[in-house]
Amino acid sequence: MVGQRQRQEYRLHELGDFLRTRRARLMPEAVGLPRGSRRKTPGLRRAEVAQMVGVSVDWYTWLEQGRPITPSTQVLERLVQTLRLDVNERTHLFLLAQQQPPPAQFLEPEIVSPALQHFLDQFGARPAFVSGRRWDILAWNDAGCALFGDYSQMTAPRERNTIWNIFTDPQARQFVVDWEEDARHLLAQFRSMYGRYPADAQLTELIHDLMLASPEFRAWWPDHEVQSGQEGRKALNHPQVGLLVFERLTFQVFDTPDLKVTVYTPLEEADTPRKLEQLLDQWHQHHGRQPHIPQAADNHPQAQRPEQDTVGLWLAQCGQRVEDAWVANSEVMTSYTNWCAAHGYTPKKAKGLSQALAAHGLEVGVRQWVYTGPGMRTKTRGVRGLRVHD
Template sequence: MGGVTTMTVTPATGPRRRPQLAAFLRGRRARVTPADVGMPPGLRRRTPGLRREEVAQLSGVGVTWYTWLEQGRPINASAQVLDAVARTLRLDQTEREHLYQLAEVPYAPDREADAHRVNGEVQGIIDALDPHPAVVYNARYDILTANAAYRDLFDLRAMREIGVRNVLWMLFAVPEPDCPLVFRDVELPVMVATLRGAYGRHVGEPAWESFVRRLSATSPYFAELWSSGDVVPPGPRVKTFRHKAVGEIRMTSVSLSIDGMPDCRIVVYTPDDEESRHRTAVLRGRRGLPEDS
């Protein structure tokens, strides 16, 4: 399930770097677990970290191409593809620059748009916003972190079952009766239009193209909305959610930017009326209870 990646073989201009590149990629792949990227562990896993095919799939590149890259073969690697691999392997800025040097690709720090984790300061802010549900999304709606109140409001079991830590994917992949959005046909078009607004900065990037292609194959409704071409920026909205324990909850969502993470935003939800405030308080009181109680 990888993207189409050109596998042009070129003369090795730095033959000593290719073995170093191979070792570096293998080492970083071994330290990333399936749980780190929202994937189920699977059975009979002998690899300490991700498998090569999993890295390729998550990065939106071909399995053969990634295998050749990790074997240190003299193939071309674009900055966009290296960005995607770096995100999957959760490389920090120093490691990312090292990857570029080993692959002999000019390093451009401002390309680091899609963050894959938050720092301690942002995490502290998210936790301190409790009892208001708060989450950090990147531009693709991947969940980078969330507080306990967010987990109270949203049943994340469906996300764990599909193995993709992405709220947009979960909303389209679950059957319509299980969708937590009450006015699904109103809210989902806005979310897809917001996604397309961000997509313009990432056209051609393997991770983005793979995400859109795979979600379109999973959900004809998403494919229909995506083909419309509508674009909107993120903004405050009042959304109605359903929760099996307390019923409908009306929440106002507000997006906040994060310095140093231009493609990410904090989204905070606040009750829109007294009944919703009461029901979110009931959810807080249920913390620690079994999910099916």
């Protein structure tokens, strides 16, 4: 009981600290309030937050003081709006206040960044693709098209949906070795993912249509089998080259956990690497394209396209999103320009870099104290939520 009470006190203390820091960073003019000449502390006052949320000043003060009160979901949502919290901060607030994640919000569009597409292209002869929350294929590389078909030409509804194809396409039963075992595994993984979006109308419609279209789906769905991860051996019976054997690995995108990257690494069994190269060569010849050859960046500088997202590529290799982390602008600029020089890119100037970082969802221009020597410190600007490494 003592340990439980201590954990409760710690959680409420963390909640109070979190609210104070979010309140302190929000300037009055950002919410339509006058700054005034007598304001001694940065950010909003408690009374101002309480008024906008619709609670008493005493009640909000108790919340920041870590008193044992449990705010309702409606009050927390008004706090999210008032304090301008982002998605991660909203989740953190609900976990501290109610010890459970917040209700599902409107699902954001699924967008594959240029950096992620570049990442797929670096796999060369290994088929790779990105799928979304409903298991639609959103992006791919050339090897993925050579193995599974030209995704860019698949325009019919659900033609690029993995779970729909595995259960409704007759050719899938011939293409996938041990179809039933593979289909059951995929269904269990799909079921695990579905639990995160129970209110998604399109997912509900997809499941309804699968129940009508596939006897196997209709029989297995009520079993409620769940499984995480998509990795292990994958055998395919390709109509042109015969048996192919891969090691399949799927992982989430850190910045956008709704997106998953799946990579098929050819194994030596059944002469798979040679057969896959043959399929890829045929695909390039048919489409009149040159193969994409990943190069060692230090030795083979790349020609920069005008639309190249160099900041996104640098973030993918040298940046790590860490909540509440902070890095000075000087460190960001040094790392970015060094990376561009090593990869043969022309770096953006400081203003362009800041704009690009903001477009990638980072908070720029955040002032913070830094130490310049023993007992000496100064305030400088930086980026919040980012950690930089070489």
